[in-house]
Amino acid sequence: MSLRRALAITARLLAGFRHDRRTLGILFMVPLVMLGLFALLLRHDPIPVALGVINQDAGPLGGAIVEELRASDRLDVSEPTSDVGRAQLEDGTLQALIWLPEDLTATVAGGGALRPQILLRGTDPSASALTLQTVQQAILAALGAQNGGGGARPPALEPQVTYRYGGETLDGLDLLGGPFVGLVIFFLVYVVTSISFLRERSLGTLERLMASPLRRGEIVVGYMLGFSAVAVVQSVEVLLFSLLVLNIYNAGSVVLIFGIELLLALAAVNLGIFLSTFARSEFEAVQFIPMVVAPQILLSGVIVPVASEPEWLQVVSNVLPLTYAVDALRSVMLEGADLASGVVLTDVAVLAAFCVATILAAAATLRRTVA
Amino acid sequence: MSDAAAVEVRDVRKSFGAIHALDGLSLRVPRGQIFGLLGPNGSGKTTLIRAILGLVRPEAGEVMTLGQRMPQREVLDRIGYMTQAAALYTDLTAEENVRFFAAIAGGGDVAAALAFVELSDRARSVVATLSGGMRTRLSLACAIVHSPDLLMLDEPTVGVDPHLRVQLWDGFRAMAAGGTTIIVSSHVMDEAERCDRLGLMNRGQLLAEGTTAELLARAGTDSLEGAFLALSQATE
Numbered sequence: 001m002s003l004r005r006a007l008a009i010t011a012r013l014l015a016g017f018r019h020d021r022r023t024l025g026i027l028f029m030v031p032l033v034m035l036g037l038f039a040l041l042l043r044h045d046p047i048p049v050a051l052g053v054i055n056q057d058a059g060p061l062g063g064a065i066v067e068e069l070r071a072s073d074r075l076d077v078s079e080p081t082s083d084v085g086r087a088q089l090e091d092g093t094l095q096a097l098i099w100l101p102e103d104l105t106a107t108v109a110g111g112g113a114l115r116p117q118i119l120l121r122g123t124d125p126s127a128s129a130l131t132l133q134t135v136q137q138a139i140l141a142a143l144g145a146q147n148g149g150g151g152a153r154p155p156a157l158e159p160q161v162t163y164r165y166g167g168e169t170l171d172g173l174d175l176l177g178g179p180f181v182g183l184v185i186f187f188l189v190y191v192v193t194s195i196s197f198l199r200e201r202s203l204g205t206l207e208r209l210m211a212s213p214l215r216r217g218e219i220v221v222g223y224m225l226g227f228s229a230v231a232v233v234q235s236v237e238v239l240l241f242s243l244l245v246l247n248i249y250n251a252g253s254v255v256l257i258f259g260i261e262l263l264l265a266l267a268a269v270n271l272g273i274f275l276s277t278f279a280r281s282e283f284e285a286v287q288f289i290p291m292v293v294a295p296q297i298l299l300s301g302v303i304v305p306v307a308s309e310p311e312w313l314q315v316v317s318n319v320l321p322l323t324y325a326v327d328a329l330r331s332v333m334l335e336g337a338d339l340a341s342g343v344v345l346t347d348v349a350v351l352a353a354f355c356v357a358t359i360l361a362a363a364a365t366l367r368r369t370v371a
Numbered sequence: 372m373s374d375a376a377a378v379e380v381r382d383v384r385k386s387f388g389a390i391h392a393l394d395g396l397s398l399r400v401p402r403g404q405i406f407g408l409l410g411p412n413g414s415g416k417t418t419l420i421r422a423i424l425g426l427v428r429p430e431a432g433e434v435m436t437l438g439q440r441m442p443q444r445e446v447l448d449r450i451g452y453m454t455q456a457a458a459l460y461t462d463l464t465a466e467e468n469v470r471f472f473a474a475i476a477g478g479g480d481v482a483a484a485l486a487f488v489e490l491s492d493r494a495r496s497v498v499a500t501l502s503g504g505m506r507t508r509l510s511l512a513c514a515i516v517h518s519p520d521l522l523m524l525d526e527p528t529v530g531v532d533p534h535l536r537v538q539l540w541d542g543f544r545a546m547a548a549g550g551t552t553i554i555v556s557s558h559v560m561d562e563a564e565r566c567d568r569l570g571l572m573n574r575g576q577l578l579a580e581g582t583t584a585e586l587l588a589r590a591g592t593d594s595l596e597g598a599f600l601a602l603s604q605a606t607e
Contacts (some may be wrong), residue, residue, distance in 0.1 A: 203458055203459065203460070203461065204454050204456050204457075204458030205458045205459065205460060207426070207454055207458060208452060208454060208458050208472070208513070209475065210426055211424045211426060211447060211450065211452040212447055212448070212472070212475045212476055213444055213445065213447045213448040213475070213476065213477070214475050215444065
């Protein structure tokens with residue numbers, strides 16, 4: 001064992017880093033950025049659940065319950081009319097609606113059960129659970145205050161819970177599954193294209209293509225068709241596995257889900273071609289992966305809803321293509337939405353626009369002549 | 372411009388940063404000839420080839436290739452280009468590589484191209500399993516498969532054994548007899564004698580141009596190496 005020879009290797013590695021500032025930058029910046037994002041997402045106070053209360057109670061108890069609900073910092077309480085409330089639940093403005101019936105005070109006074117009617121949106125299991133728990137606490141608190149702390153036996157509490165979408169059985173996987181499918185397809189296709197196009201550059205075959213009558217549009221289309229063919233098979237496979245083997249909840253059109261995934265795959269192919277321009281080696285292309293992947297996993301709403309991010313971070317989320325795919329996939333799978341829904345249509349339009357932008361960017365990087 | 376010239380380069384300048392890769396270079400290559408570009412590494416040979424192909428846009432001057440002002444895409448299907456490093460898809464077989472380059476150039480005889488470089492028996496071998504010399508030959512097959520009118524060879528015989536080198540040059544000669552113009556770059560002077568005409572390059576300039584005999588006579592030496600040294604000293 002010669003320390004001198006071993007140190008020669010060490011010195012060579014360090015010299016390499018000195019010449020490769022970008023690797024150094026990535027090594028030292030990426031962990032800070034990722035940890036910082038994590039901190040922002042996880043330390044940020046959870047957004048309150050939007051609850052609509054329709055108080056029809058003729059007596060004082062309903063008002064007391066509303067006061068208690070308003071006092072909770074976990075809820076954002078509004079008092080819409082029944083029709084407006086239902087519409088807002090539909091479009092996602094409200095997570096839950098609660099009706100306090102006309103005879104609420106009277107029934108409780110007569111020793112009857114307390115039966116508020118609760119309609120949950122049902123697409124977010126944690127919001128559903130939080131709502132039910134907080135409502136229960138608020139009602140108990142209101143009752144306690146009315147009794148003045150007296151020893152009267154509290155009435156039975158029997159909320160009538162219904163779900164607009166999804167339901168009681170919806171779990172975390174149902175919420176994560178759809179978007180995760182999109183995520184996986186996007187990144188695998190991106191990585192494969194990026195590396196393979198980089199090989200085209202480093203092997204010198206791209207120079208040969210440029211010295212042939214090929215148009216750059218033909219190169220981009222050829223790549224797109226080739227990798228899309230693989231992506232189609234992959235999408236079908238992952239989708240079937242999710243729906244048939246994992247039984248992930250889906251209320252929408254499988255064809256539409258497939259279409260959204262395909263748009264994502266197309267965007268990923270062209271993003272791969274475009275970004276490979278800025279990498280001089282496979283090594284550098286690999287370094288781009290966390291830079292493209294990490295922010296999108298954290299900020300696209302797969303793990304933490306975009307709405308619960310700090311406002312400036314939402315701006316970042318709103319320029320990431322995956323944010324729109326996640327939103328569209330959730331709307332379709334959990335709510336059964338189709339292209340007639342404004343939300344899905346907007347998401348799909350943004351994804352399509354991103355696709356076109358990456359196609360143009362990819363074609364623009366394939367200049368025949370060097371400047 | 373005369374139609375008889377396959378390539379005509381006039382006062383072309385191209386620099387990369389402070390380096391003048393082409394420094395006011397002019398050159399005329401007649402059709403159906405084998406033209407040798409000789410010069411040391413870094414003398415601008417590859418940049419000149421890339422300018423003739425339209426892959427480099429000169430800062431000044433003009434390049435006419437097969438009668439077309441470059442850069443121009445349409446003329447490229449009549450040109451074959453063999454890059455310095457064997458640019459091949461290493462995960463494909465030899466035959467698949469040649470077929471691909473034939474397809475993008477608009478067709479060609481794949482079997483004949485493989486036979487020309489004596490790789491017919493390795494047609495189904497994956498490139499990754501071929502030796503360096505075989506890859507060089509395969510790269511050549513890819514460049515000639517569409518029977519180009521103009522063949523650009525950037526140091527084609529590096530790593531090729533003497534026996535095969537003789538055969539390749541016989542092949543080049545046959546192609547030239549069939550009307551193909553061939554431009555070969557090399558830093559090996561002894562290959563130069565096989566060319567019809569030679570251009571001696573140094574520091575982005577054409578030192579001299581002519582047949583081997585003419586160049587030897589002008590420099591008053593009996594070897595091309597001597598001629599190169601004499602002529603490059605004369606211009607400094």
